[in-house]
Amino acid sequence: MLARPPITLNVAQRGDALGLLRSLPDACTPLVIFDPQHRAIMDKKKYGNEGARQRERAKLPAVLESYIDACCLEIARILKPSGYLMRWMDKYCLCQGHHLRISPELIEPVDLFAWDNLRLGQGDRGRNRGDYLLVLQKPPKKAKATWRDYGIPCRWVEKIDLKRYPRKLYPHTKPIGLIKRLIAAVTEVGDLVVDPAAGSYTAMHAAHQLGRNFIGCDLAIKVAGERMPPLPSRRGVADCTAALPATPPLPTRTVE
Numbered sequence: 001m002l003a004r005p006p007i008t009l010n011v012a013q014r015g016d017a018l019g020l021l022r023s024l025p026d027a028c029t030p031l032v033i034f035d036p037q038h039r040a041i042m043d044k045k046k047y048g049n050e051g052a053r054q055r056e057r058a059k060l061p062a063v064l065e066s067y068i069d070a071c072c073l074e075i076a077r078i079l080k081p082s083g084y085l086m087r088w089m090d091k092y093c094l095c096q097g098h099h100l101r102i103s104p105e106l107i108e109p110v111d112l113f114a115w116d117n118l119r120l121g122q123g124d125r126g127r128n129r130g131d132y133l134l135v136l137q138k139p140p141k142k143a144k145a146t147w148r149d150y151g152i153p154c155r156w157v158e159k160i161d162l163k164r165y166p167r168k169l170y171p172h173t174k175p176i177g178l179i180k181r182l183i184a185a186v187t188e189v190g191d192l193v194v195d196p197a198a199g200s201y202t203a204m205h206a207a208h209q210l211g212r213n214f215i216g217c218d219l220a221i222k223v224a225g226e227r228m229p230p231l232p233s234r235r236g237v238a239d240c241t242a243a244l245p246a247t248p249p250l251p252t253r254t255v256e
Helices: 017-023 040-044 051-058 065-078 091-096 176-186 202-209
Strands: 029-034 079-089 108-116 132-137 155-157 192-195 213-216
Touching: 017 065, 029 065, 029 176, 065 079, 079 091, 079 176, 091 132, 108 176, 132 176, 176 202, 192 202, 202 213
Parallel strands: 029 079, 029 192, 108 155, 192 213
Antiparallel strands: 079 132, 108 132
8 A cells, every 4th residue: 555645735746536535524615626537438448547558557546437436426525515516528428427326416417518629539430529527516506606707618629738738748638728717717716626636737727827725636646746837826825724624644546
């Protein structure tokens, strides 16, 4: 078992998604961004755990669907009433309705954004070109009281800045422009944004630019701050450390 440091605010760090979520108190955030490994289509096609294409990530534990569901249940717990989960999904998971495994009484789909990354991928029929961001809300379901930007198009075109996020290091980077607009739409300055599978930490960069606090982790980095681009200034960010309990060591990836 790997020794894991406590999770702290506003830094890139190594950690397990489910362990992070379980360490957070109830109703502590208005927004969780979740981008789990899209394993379902890989398992269906028997691709294995990414193999030679991404050797380092292939060494990590495979993300099972039961693990993703366990994370979503924890996310529903830590969201404030009417808070949002923004869950990245590929076409296969969306069409299979994987999000429907979680009861709408806990968290309910309310919107969908289609991201066009302008880069053709694979596909047995239509070629993939980006992913989907499913917006789910914890009851009570509200729109006007919780959403402040009505100009965000549901079809979002954005190329990844490969100089800042080279594909060799960050093969699954998501569009920071869209993430920034959505964070601004549903949170306020000083709020806590949670990303338990942070990857290239675009959500953290967007949160800092907007004066929000951030807590997140990822298993693909070895030490805090490794491979991270420089962070922008964070003047004016409220410190919400006191709202969080002391974080215990993160558990191994085990789903009861």
